[in-house]
Amino acid sequence: MTGKDSYIILPGRGLKKGGTALIVRTRARLYMGADHLLCLYNTGYTEDYKRFYYKDIQAIVASGTSKGKTLNIVLGVLIALHALISFLAGNPWNIIFPSIAVFFSLFLVINILLGPTSKSYLLTAVTTEELPSLCRLKNALKVIDLLRPVIETAQGRLSTEDIRLKSAEIQMREMPVSVPAGTRSIRRAAPSSSVGPVSNYSGIFHIVLFPLLVLCAAYSAVDIVMNHIAITYAGIIIISVTVIFAILSAIKQHGSAMQGGLIGLTWSALIYLLVHSLLLYGIYIFTGIMNPASMGSQAKMLLLYTSLDPFGNPFLMGVQVLSAAYYFVSGIAGLVLLKKFRSSPRGA
Amino acid sequence: MNFFPIYCPNCRIPLPYQMYNTSGPANCPSCKNPVKAEIFPALFKETQSSAGDETMLLENEPGCFFHPQKRAVVPCALCGRFLCSLCDVEFGGRHVCPLCLAAGKKKKKIRDLETHRVLYDDIALALAIVPVIFIWVTVITAPMSLYVAIRHWKSPSSIIPRTKLRFVLAILLSGVQTTGWLFLFGWLISRA
Numbered sequence: 001m002t003g004k005d006s007y008i009i010l011p012g013r014g015l016k017k018g019g020t021a022l023i024v025r026t027r028a029r030l031y032m033g034a035d036h037l038l039c040l041y042n043t044g045y046t047e048d049y050k051r052f053y054y055k056d057i058q059a060i061v062a063s064g065t066s067k068g069k070t071l072n073i074v075l076g077v078l079i080a081l082h083a084l085i086s087f088l089a090g091n092p093w094n095i096i097f098p099s100i101a102v103f104f105s106l107f108l109v110i111n112i113l114l115g116p117t118s119k120s121y122l123l124t125a126v127t128t129e130e131l132p133s134l135c136r137l138k139n140a141l142k143v144i145d146l147l148r149p150v151i152e153t154a155q156g157r158l159s160t161e162d163i164r165l166k167s168a169e170i171q172m173r174e175m176p177v178s179v180p181a182g183t184r185s186i187r188r189a190a191p192s193s194s195v196g197p198v199s200n201y202s203g204i205f206h207i208v209l210f211p212l213l214v215l216c217a218a219y220s221a222v223d224i225v226m227n228h229i230a231i232t233y234a235g236i237i238i239i240s241v242t243v244i245f246a247i248l249s250a251i252k253q254h255g256s257a258m259q260g261g262l263i264g265l266t267w268s269a270l271i272y273l274l275v276h277s278l279l280l281y282g283i284y285i286f287t288g289i290m291n292p293a294s295m296g297s298q299a300k301m302l303l304l305y306t307s308l309d310p311f312g313n314p315f316l317m318g319v320q321v322l323s324a325a326y327y328f329v330s331g332i333a334g335l336v337l338l339k340k341f342r343s344s345p346r347g348a
Numbered sequence: 349m350n351f352f353p354i355y356c357p358n359c360r361i362p363l364p365y366q367m368y369n370t371s372g373p374a375n376c377p378s379c380k381n382p383v384k385a386e387i388f389p390a391l392f393k394e395t396q397s398s399a400g401d402e403t404m405l406l407e408n409e410p411g412c413f414f415h416p417q418k419r420a421v422v423p424c425a426l427c428g429r430f431l432c433s434l435c436d437v438e439f440g441g442r443h444v445c446p447l448c449l450a451a452g453k454k455k456k457k458i459r460d461l462e463t464h465r466v467l468y469d470d471i472a473l474a475l476a477i478v479p480v481i482f483i484w485v486t487v488i489t490a491p492m493s494l495y496v497a498i499r500h501w502k503s504p505s506s507i508i509p510r511t512k513l514r515f516v517l518a519i520l521l522s523g524v525q526t527t528g529w530l531f532l533f534g535w536l537i538s539r540a
Contacts, residue, residue, distance in 0.1 A: 006509065007507075007508055007509075031508060035441065036460075038507070040507070040508065042467075044467075044470060044474075045466065045467055045470055045471050045474070046464065046465065046466050046467060047464070047465045047467060047506055047507065048463060048464050049462065049463050049464070049465075049507060050463070051460065055390065056390060057388055057390060058387070058388055058390045058391040059354055059385065059386060059387045059388060059391060060386045061354055061355075061356075061357055061363075061383065061384070061385045061386070062357065062373075062383070062384045063356050063357040063358040063376060063379075063381050063382070063383040063384075064358070064373065064381040064382040064383070065358050065381060066381070116382075118357075119357035119358055120357060121357050123354070123391075124390075125390070125393075130357075137373070137382065140384065141372075141373070141384060144384060144386050148386060151388050152388070155388055155389045155390050156389055157389070158388075158389045158392075160368070160369040160370075163365075163368055163369055163387050163389075163391075163392075164365050164366065164368055164369070166392050167365035167368060167387070167391075168365050170392075171365060257360070259358065259359065259379075260358075344359070344378065
């Protein structure tokens with residue numbers, strides 16, 4: 001056992017979610033002390049501590065999530081696309097695209113080696129604490145196995161049968177008669193606001209967003225094979241409307257009962273839409289710079305941009321192929337996840 | 349009883365008690381993801397009643413410092429005041445009074461009450477390394493790093509024991525930078 005002032009590092013490290021997560025990365029780790037579990041949040045220059053005494057810990061729950069699988073699929077698609085483009089493109093792209101594919105492959109291998117992702121929380125009589133460091137299921141299971149004996153030493157031991165029997169008794173005693181056991185909350189109806197949903201948003205903006213993403217995929221695909229000013233105008237309108245709906249969806253999903261997959265998909269779609277728009281705008285400006293005669297007129301510049309043939313421009317081809325694939329995959333995945341969410345009790 | 353429904357962290361649907369303390373992860377009935385719910389006896393612990401606090405003082409019995417009419421049950425481990433069960437705070441295996449507890453937190457004398465620490469060794473090291481990419485900034489940041497490292501040499505760092513290596517590295521790096529700047533300024537002055 002540890003001494004009074006020493007701690008044992010527990011497996012797993014992760015990033016704490018929070019308002020400043022994008023600016024300041026708060027790393028989380030767990031340490032096992034003599035009589036308490038220490039949750040340490042490190043911003044790089046400061047540390048914050050939360051202590052959970054073994055005698056107060058009521059439960060530790062860990063659940064696998066699909067985040068890791070989704071990331072594997074996205075990385076796989078990106079690797080395949082970059083490999084494909086590197087075969088099609090000439091110099092110097094046949095060096096750049098394989099390098100990007102190798103870069104993504106490294107992430108894929110690391111993600112596979114780290115194992116399935118998970119979400120975990122610790123429960124005491126007065127608080128529910130998410131444990132960001134236990135973001136991989138194998139680490140969460142290891143930590144539970146390490147903590148079980150010390151918690152049982154502090155609290156005494158109850159057999160699994162006794163725990164289930166006591167839980168069943170309480171559930172039967174405190175629950176409305178018409179509701180089946182173990183399916184509804186009992187006394188404290190919901191977890192604290194930090195973990196429970198606070199809005200009853202049912203996904204109206206997402207219903208518009210995901211078909212629009214599929215439309216963006218169609219635009220990107222058509223833009224590869226057809227060069228017409230009408231298609232360029234249609235593309236500008238479609239992408240602009242999609243960006244607006246992506247922003248509205250990202251705002252409305254905050255604090256709702258939506259799960260990580262749907263939330264992450266919306267954010268990644270918004271980020272990709274902005275990156276795609278910037279890339280196309282960059283190509284548009286670059287084309288103008290290369291043809292100074294057209295710089296004075298927006299219409300001339302648009303015509304010039306429309307006349308660009310992706311088959312003669314590997315970069316434009318790469319951007320549009322990648323975009324068509326990304327919009328299609330995220331649009332369809334979004335529609336599937338949204339259907340699942342709306343048919344669940346949380347989205348109904 | 350303050351019973352709390354154990355819910356799936358992923359879909360937030362309460363888990364049936366059949367899923368508690370299984371040998372390995374079981375699938376959540378709602379999201380079908382593997383879930384491991386480890387429940388401990390504290391979940392079923394009844395809230396302590398305050399009946400014992402009402403015990404009144406009898407003749408020749410020691411009274412509580414804060415509630416003279418109540419019987420003292422334990423002395424404060426820090427100040428020695430007699431405490432009744434209401435004033436007794438069991439903390440880190442010791443019995444302390446609320447005043448010592450508050451003073452300990454304010455003066456950071458009780459390590460187990462600290463919830464925040466500034467890592468001066470990391471700050472000193474960052475001041476010695478990061479500004480190097482901007483070169484000229486080190487005129488200011490190198491002495492700053494030296495100051496932070498020397499001023500906070502004895503300040504408590506992370507609650508997790510660590511060595512003074514960061515401070516040593518910061519002093520070495522910022523010392524080299526400061527010396528370099530001093531030589532440069534000396535050379536410029538000698539040329540003028």
